[in-house]
Amino acid sequence: MLKKIFKWLGIILLFAIIGLAITVSLRQNVKYTAPYPDIHASTDSAVIARGKYLVYGPAHCADCHGPAGTEEQVNAGAEVPLSGGKFFPIPPGNIYVRNITPDATGIGNYKDEEIARSLRFGVGVDGRAIFDFMPFHNTSDDDLTAIISYLRTTKPVSNIVPKSEYTLLGKILKALVIKPVGPTGDVPKSVKPDSSVEYGKYLATSVANCRGCHTERDLKTGAFIGPDYAGGFVLESPVDPKYVFHTPNISPDQKTGHIYDWTEDMFLARFRKGKLIPQSPMPWGPFSRMNDMEIKAIYRYLKTVTPVERKIEKILVVNK
Ligand code: HEC
Ligand code: HEC
Missing domain, CATH: 1.20.5 (Single alpha-helices involved in coiled-coils or other helix-helix interfaces)
Known part of the structure; x- marks a missing residue:
């Protein structure tokens, strides 16, 4: 029996x-679909200049899309080619950063709307769900236009980036769990740069990815699993995997908020200093080149987010 x-x-x-x-x-x-945003590159020099500022500054595309081994140059402000090739070794596999120069091996054959759709809706040009490394789902039409306009002016670099390599877990997640991540609510047509909380929120969530790194996330799926800005996201150093970081809690909690007692001037001064821990994954170099107004806007916004009591015991762990 x-x-x-x-x-x-x-x-x-x-x-x-x-x-x-x-x-x-x-x-x-599996292929996903999403609408193509009505976004087209412009040849206006002011638009291109804004795009370049975003790419090497607050949106820090160069930090990930620069060639492997160029972290220090990016940090120092060099305009490295965005020819891709690095990969992020995460539990689902090695996710390769693409070549985004206007070469046939990069974005040369992609339409503006296709690039805009990848960034906004997380649906790749080939229909795949893009891993949620980039925070540009609610980036304004004008800023996406600026970014794409600038990319079109860069020197084409021929570099065939390998396809991402998925582990068994990655294949299962890709088949059953991971879906494209798109915008929340309405995407603004344009956002006026000023020192307001509103603009600070826009930068922190949709451009500079402060929220994406200072919120705990599941490394298997990229999903947000902790309260916003309360830290605790575990990141390996991009230059030496021995160094593991637990992002600080930057919510305005009196007891555990890392920057609770920083004044606006201290915050500004910290950003001007750039990277102090050489192994840190935070793109301090690009951020150090943001203008005062933007850094102040971010500070003012961070003062308004929900305070969360969460002690991050150790920000840096060095494994033997
Ligand atoms: C934190 C790292 C990171 C940053 C910052 C970043 N990217 Fe990416 N990008 C990636 C990764 C990783 C992929 C590949 C994801 C995948 O294949 O699932 C990618 C893919 C892309 C693609 C390919 C889309 C497709 O359809 O294949 C484009 C275009 C792109 N990024 C543009 C940009 C631009 C423009 C910026 C700055 C405004 C930027 N990225 C900033 C990591 C980053
Ligand atoms: C790629 C992930 C990443 C991004 C994006 C990021 N951070 Fe960080 N941040 C970290 C890590 C890791 C640390 C701890 C190591 C260090 O201090 O460099 C940190 C540290 C900090 C600190 C403490 C610095 C100190 O000296 O005590 C502040 C303040 C901060 N981040 C604010 C921000 C703001 C504001 C943004 C958006 C403009 C941002 N971070 C974007 C990962 C990130």
């Missing part, structure tokens, strides 16, 4: 595993 039950359980389990394996393999190339 018992033997029979086991036999049947075994058969059911076997079918379940086969079913899962088939589903996972069939869904490896």
Whole structure:
């Protein structure tokens, strides 16, 4: 009797595993759709200048899309080519950063609307769900236009970036869990740069990714799992994986907020100093070149977010 039950359980389990394996393999190339934003590159020099400022400054594209080993140059302000090739080794696999120069091996054959859709809706040009490394879902039409306009003016660099390599876990997540991440609410057509809380919020969430790093996230899916700005996101150093960072709590909590007693001038002075811990993944170099108004706007916004009591015991852990 018992033997029979086991036999049947075994058969059911076997079918379940086969079913899962088939589903996972069939869904490896699952294609998503999303609308194409009505965004077209411009040749206006002011628009291109704004794009360049964003790419090497607050939006720090160069920090990820620069060639491997150029972290220090990016930090020092060099305009490295955005030819891609680095990868992020996360539990789902090695996710390669793409070549975004206007070469045939980069974005040369992509339409402006396709690039805009990737950034806004997380649906790649090939229809894949893009891993949520980039925070540009609610970036304004004008700023996306500026960024794409600037990319079009850069020197084409031929560099074939390998496809991302997924682990078994990554394949399962890709088939069943990971979906494209798109905007929340209405995306603004343009946002006026000034020192307001509103503009600070826009920068912190949709351009500079303060929220994306200073909020705890699941490294398997990229999902936000902690309260906004309360820190605790675990990041390996991009220059030496021995160094592991737990991002500080930058919410205005009196007891545990890392910057609770910083004045606006102290915050500004900290940003001007750039990177102090050489292994830090925070793009301090690009941020140090943001203008005063923008840094102040971010400070003012961070003062208004919900305070969360959460002690981050150790910001830097060095593994042997
Ligand atoms: C934190 C790192 C990071 C930053 C910052 C970043 N990117 Fe990316 N980008 C990635 C990764 C990783 C991928 C590949 C994701 C994937 O394939 O799932 C990618 C992919 C892309 C793609 C390819 C989309 C496609 O359809 O294949 C474009 C275009 C792009 N990024 C543009 C930009 C621009 C423009 C900026 C700055 C405004 C930027 N990225 C900032 C990490 C980053
Ligand atoms: C790629 C992830 C990442 C991004 C993006 C990021 N941070 Fe950080 N941040 C970190 C890490 C890791 C640390 C701790 C290491 C260090 O101090 O460099 C940190 C430290 C800090 C500190 C404490 C610095 C000190 O000297 O005590 C402040 C303040 C801060 N971040 C604010 C911000 C703001 C504001 C933004 C957006 C403009 C931002 N961060 C974007 C990862 C990030």
